[in-house]
Amino acid sequence: MKILHTADWHLGKLVHQLHMTQDQSYILDEFIRIVKEEKPDAVIIAGDLYDRAVPPKEAVELLNETLMKLIYDIKVPVLAITGNHDSPDRLNFGSTMFRKQQFYLQAKLDGALEPVTLQDEHGDVHFYLIPYIEPADARAYFEDESIQTHHDAMSAIVERIENDNQADERQVLIAHAFMAGGMESESEERLTMLGGTPYIDAGLFSAFSYVALGHLHQPQRVTDDKIRYAGSLLKYSFSEANHKKGVTLVELDENGVSNIREEKLTPKHDMRIKEGYLNDLLEENDGHSEDYLHIKLLDDGQLMDPMGKLRKVYPNVLSLERVGFLGQHIQNQRSTVKERQQMSHEELFESFYKEVKGKDLDNQRKKYVSETIQNVLAEERGQ
Numbered sequence: 001m002k003i004l005h006t007a008d009w010h011l012g013k014l015v016h017q018l019h020m021t022q023d024q025s026y027i028l029d030e031f032i033r034i035v036k037e038e039k040p041d042a043v044i045i046a047g048d049l050y051d052r053a054v055p056p057k058e059a060v061e062l063l064n065e066t067l068m069k070l071i072y073d074i075k076v077p078v079l080a081i082t083g084n085h086d087s088p089d090r091l092n093f094g095s096t097m098f099r100k101q102q103f104y105l106q107a108k109l110d111g112a113l114e115p116v117t118l119q120d121e122h123g124d125v126h127f128y129l130i131p132y133i134e135p136a137d138a139r140a141y142f143e144d145e146s147i148q149t150h151h152d153a154m155s156a157i158v159e160r161i162e163n164d165n166q167a168d169e170r171q172v173l174i175a176h177a178f179m180a181g182g183m184e185s186e187s188e189e190r191l192t193m194l195g196g197t198p199y200i201d202a203g204l205f206s207a208f209s210y211v212a213l214g215h216l217h218q219p220q221r222v223t224d225d226k227i228r229y230a231g232s233l234l235k236y237s238f239s240e241a242n243h244k245k246g247v248t249l250v251e252l253d254e255n256g257v258s259n260i261r262e263e264k265l266t267p268k269h270d271m272r273i274k275e276g277y278l279n280d281l282l283e284e285n286d287g288h289s290e291d292y293l294h295i296k297l298l299d300d301g302q303l304m305d306p307m308g309k310l311r312k313v314y315p316n317v318l319s320l321e322r323v324g325f326l327g328q329h330i331q332n333q334r335s336t337v338k339e340r341q342q343m344s345h346e347e348l349f350e351s352f353y354k355e356v357k358g359k360d361l362d363n364q365r366k367k368y369v370s371e372t373i374q375n376v377l378a379e380e381r382g383q
Contacts, residue, residue, distance in 0.1 A: 001120040003172070004035060005248040007046035007214030008232035010085065012059030014051075015236055015271075015292070016318040021058045026268040027233045028066050031247065034263055035074055038249060042118055043076050046214030046230065047083025047132055047176030054087070067103060077102040079116060081131040083176040083214055088131065106131050109141050113160055115171070122254035125170045125209075128161055130154075132176040132215075136374060150177060151200045158204050170252060173205060176214040179222040182229065186239035198344075202227050209256040218243050219262055226257050235271035238294040238319070269316060275323070278306055282313055293317045300324040345373045 013020045050059055070078050082088050092107035104116045106129035115126035138153030147153050180199040202223040205211045211227040217240055219231035230248045246264040250257060275296040293314050297306060310317050349369050353361045
């Protein structure tokens with residue numbers, strides 16, 4: 001059985017206030033071309049189909065068009081889950097009806113422990129579609145108050161799956177989660193860390209033939225070749241400038257994974273970082289002037305309208321950095337921002353509280369803050 005694994009489409013994404021819909025439409029046409037050439041037996045989309053809970057109309061239309069091509073034109077089964085950017089309630093609409101057309105979309109934990117079973121010449125392959133959930137969702141579903149972290153939640157899910165099935169069966173897990181040891185970028189929204197870290201130990205998945213992951217945007221393996229992130233189809237921040245985007249193709253034989261390879265995708269506009277002195281950059285012609293660019297200027301003196309001048313040569317400059325002017329101050333600011341990006345919502349509030357009040361947040365207020373944050377997150381995801 002040949003499986004095509006993709007994830008993190010983020011349809012409706014804005015990058016530096018630029019709508020990415022045209023670029024996403026272009027790359028999805030390339031994606032469809034690969035599906036037609038490779039003729040997989042199943043396509044996996046491991047979460048974050050949309051970039052936000054209420055996507056723009058253009059994003060909804062683009063997803064509909066792409067799914068129609070996959071399901072009705074190519075006639076390939078599609079197995080998809082919701083990610084932390086998606087609204088489970090909105091995407092759950094019509095999911096039962098879609099299954100008759102071999103579009104299997106799992107938006108909630110209820111029903112996720114029943115596998116979707118496809119066959120090849122060697123027999124059954126069981127696919128478990130586990131959408132992104134908060135620890136509180138798993139705690140309520142399993143009626144287990146000991147579930148406090150994302151790892152606890154996934155551990156309970158995997159234990160239930162293993163108890164219900166034979167160990168010698170081929171099983172594929174589809175999940176949207178943060179594996180410990182995975183390499184992240186700036187464009188991924190950090191998962192909640194109430195009660196602990198957002199990380200899941202990849203050791204939970206030893207019994208599965210393949211684990212198809214979404215959330216991290218860089219294609220990568222995590223501790224084992226069979227536990228993989230496909231990565232996003234496009235670069236969504238300049239922290240991803242060196243990523244090689246594409247899809248992952250997985251072949252299963254009677255014993256499990258027999259081959260894994262990555263098929264690269266070439267975007268309409270690449271996303272790159274260019275560094276140099278203003279006059280040198282204005283005279284340079286590298287043949288890729290239409291790419292989305294972050295410019296690092298080395299000039300240390302005053303410059304008149306550098307962005308305006310650069311955009312006459314590079315029309316898609318999205319951001320400009322003066323690394324040669326106030327360089328150390330900018331580096332210190334960037335370091336502070338990165339530190340805060342690593343904090344949970346609760347930790348950020350506690351830091352703000354201490355800065356304003358001059359003392360630590362007490363445990364009772366921590367509890368109130370955590371409950372409020374969880375309620376806001378649930379509302380944002382449409383739950």
